[in-house]
Amino acid sequence: MTKQLSRYVNRDLSWIEFNRRVLQEAQDERNPLLERAKFLSIVSSNLDEFMSVRVAGIQDQMRAGLTKTDFTGYTPIGLWKRLIKRATNIVYEQYSTYRDVFSSLEKEGIIIHAIKDLNIVQRKAVSEYFHEIVYPVLTPMAVDQSRPFPLVHTRELYLAVLLKRDVDADDEETLFAIVQVPSILARYVPVPGRFNNKKLEYVLLEDVIQQYIDTLFNGYTPFSVNPFRLTRNADLTLNEEGAEDLLEEIEKELRRRRWGIPVRLEVAKGIHPLALETLREELEIEDNLFEIDGPMDLSFLLKFVNSLPGHDNLRYEKLEPVYPREFDETDNMFEVIRNRDVLMYHPYESFEAVNDFVLQSAYDPEVLAIKMTLYRVSGQSALVQALAKAAEAGKQVTVVVELRARFDEERNIAWARQLEKAGCHVVYGLVGLKTHAKILLVVRREQGTLRRYVHVGTGNYNDNTATLYTDIGLFTSHPIVGGDASALFNEVTGYSSPYEWKAFGVAPTDLKEKLYRLIDRERMNAIAGRKAHIIAKMNSLSNQEIIDKLYEASMAGVKIDLIVRGVCCLRPGVEGRSDNIKVISIVDRYLEHARVMYFHNNGDEEVFLSSADWMTRNLLKRIELICPVFDPALRVMLINMLKLNLNDNVKARELKSSGLYEHVSKENEKPFRSQFEAGLITLWKGQV
Incomplete structure (x- = not known):
């Protein structure tokens, strides 16, 4: 008898299938080779976040002894087992695809070598790089009676080192140490091409450190060196009700995140049993072990691909976003929006139009106020700079900054402080609610009355992701939309009775x-x-x-x-x-x-x-x-x-x-x- 299907697909199992579709793009030979490598990177980044948030939450439920099924029919333990099995299968396929992609890249002259395959000239270059650049940054951390096991940071790459003393040949004691692979340095180290050819040749940073690991332990002989990586629970647990200052509370939680409960341990395939036993015991992680058959944490491939010179034939054809034609031949965006609504489709149309609108608002003497929400912004945000200029020009600038945008908390805290310093009114939203709406409101004085100009978007005010994500933005001066926009900001920033929305x-x-x-x-x-x-x-x-x-x-x-x-x-x-x-x-x-x-x-x-x-x-x-x-x-x-x-x-x-x-x-x-x-x-x- 066939088992009847549940009315619903489980959320987390559905997410696994989504990441499988991303992996299929890495496997699709119709995609350019370097783009396939990028998709491999995205698979890793996706899994990192999934493990540190979703799987971590399921493990919390298991520890709490919860056995109740969710609306899709899964208990926490049943769901966890299925997720780990499917995630393990994806990782296996991912590394099989990695070997396939880099075998093809090697034919195109892009090679990541094993140290043993380097020639004399290349080995000399790697030795110089290690001793001049890498060695000064490394810190070996021994583990013994006087030195407890050090803090292992989440999602950082480490080497587990097993050693013997050189002095006493009869001493059979095995010693243990770890070395962090410095994330401040690139994972890929260029080496001179053979015979001055045009090939791009590299070795991985962890392989370089492993090759010269003995220089960190004078008087000891390392006999086993094994990469590993830990993922911790990264979900923030905020006491917003009792927090006097939300910004300070989030900063405290970000510091606590470093000590989050271990969720996943990745180790190199063939790791020494003693090293694995030590890691499991010290990190207190029994399950969710992934043996990696290749370079750990393939998320580095995104930077690697973007750093490669040339090889445009192995990439997607470059897309130059066009400036929206409605604004192309005008110095007055207000006049255009006053006469008609304007729709933009990113990344095919340039996000610069949004930046220009805020900048024009900042310098326009008739603009009285600017209000907007910020959820995730880029590292060098032109919007933030424009808002600061508007405040310095004496305009009323109100910015609702969402401090709890996961993994962007620190950046948003920095922006919030910068905006406050410039004279903006910075609001952190309502207790218990993330502000995820994407809206910008400009209030302008025109012929003795006030007119509201609004931008509503489906994506973040982020000029970087606007070149990578498909999103829609709408500019309008429709009075009903403007009225709703004002009411929305009043509800978020002040005390306001429930509003009867006309459009929103x-x-x-x-x-x-x-x-x-x-x-x-x-x-x-x-x-x-x-x-x-x-x-x-x-x-x-x-x-x-x-x-x-x-x-x-x-x-x-x-x-x-x-x-x-x-x-x-x-x-x-x-x-x-x-x-x-x-x-x-x-x-x-x-x-x-x-x-x-x-x-x-x-x-x-x-x-x-x-x-x-x-x-x-x-x-x-x-x-x-x-x-x-x-x-x-x-x-x-x-x-x-x-x-x-x-x-x-x-x-x-x-x-x-x-x-x-x-x-x-x-x-x-x-x-x-x-x-x-x-x-x-x-x-x-x-x-x-």
Whole structure:
């Protein structure tokens, strides 16, 4: 008898399948070789975060003795076992792919050597590099009765060293030490090419240290050197209610993160049994052991690939984002936005337009106030500099900085202090809620009245990720949107009674209910025999109640197309429940990041932009917004974008009722790759 499928796909198992799709891009021989190496790096970075947050949380539940099943039918221990098994399989495939990719790169003249394969000239160069650059930074840390086991930092690379004394040949005692591979130095060390050829040749830093490890232990003989890496629980546990200063509380938690409970131990394949026993005992980690057959932590490949000169034939063709044509021939962005709404599609259109708008606002004498949210910003943010200039010019500048953006906490703290120093009003949001909405409001004096200019985005105000992620940005001076924007900032920065939103849906107050109403309206249209259609594009879908609403709509006859890049807990294609629902995921050159929703509404079509995925955390534990697009021409542009995604038959995978994904296959159809469609912006904006 066949086991009946659960109504839902488990969130964490779905995430594993997402990372498998990333790995498939590294395996896809249609992708340029250096881009395949980048995807290998992303697989590692993804797994690091997954282990340090999601798996760490499951282990916390196991330690607490929780045995209750989640809504997908898994107990913590049952889920943990499946996750580790699947993650282990992915790592095995990842390193098999690594060997394949670098075997092909070697034929192209890009080589990472083993030390034993170097010639005399190369060995001399490596020796000089070690003694002049590496040796001064190394610190051997012995472990004995007087020196306890040192702190092992999370996600840093170390060498476990077993030694014998040189003095007494009869002394059989084995000594143990660790050496951190300094992250301040590049993992890849260039060596002179053989016979002055044009090949790019390298060795790995840990191999260099291992080769000369004896120089760190005079009077001792290292007989086993084994790389290892520890991942700790990185989730912050904040007492926001009792914290007098949220910034100081987060700084304390960041320091505590260094001592987080060990979650995963990675060791080199073939590690000496005594070294492994010592690490397990000292780090107090019995399970979740990964034996790595190759260089540990392949996330270094991203920097490695980006540092390589030339070899453009092994990369994607360079994309130069175009400056939005609406602003291309004007020095007054306010005039353009006053006359019409403007939609931007990143990375095909340049994020510089957002920077320019804030900078123009900073210097415009008629601008009275600038308010915006910052969740993740780049290392050298032009926006932050522009906000500081605006404050110094005497304008009222209010910035809602989210200090709890995971793994960007320290950078955001630095920006918050810089903005405060410049005279900006910096707000850290509401207790218990992350501010994830992407919104910018400029208040300008015009002909004796005030006009509000608003930018709403689906992605962060980050000029780096705007070249790597697909996102949508909307500029508007629509008075209803402007009124809602002012009310939103008032709620976040001050005391404000519940507001009746005219255009927005805002989490956690009413966004979820607004989605319910929109989905139910399509359901009622279907029941009445009218055409009903929903298209929703997002990063993740995991909220049980929203999924149930979509099931209800499907059973009523609503056609539902979902474009979900990552986690999807909805199980499509189940007869009588979700057979009207199709789910695809697109993993390609750019990270699909836009959140866009379309509702047919009996022919009176509505389209929304949003900062929120359909996850419980976004709908109930964050400040998020959904904003309608009022301009009919812009709605058509967004519908065209959604159709481009739905027509992808090269990089789109379809979620099956089994919970697994299969490449979309459309027989007798010309290959269509939505991110690479020729003239995409022309097609999207309807230019001739």
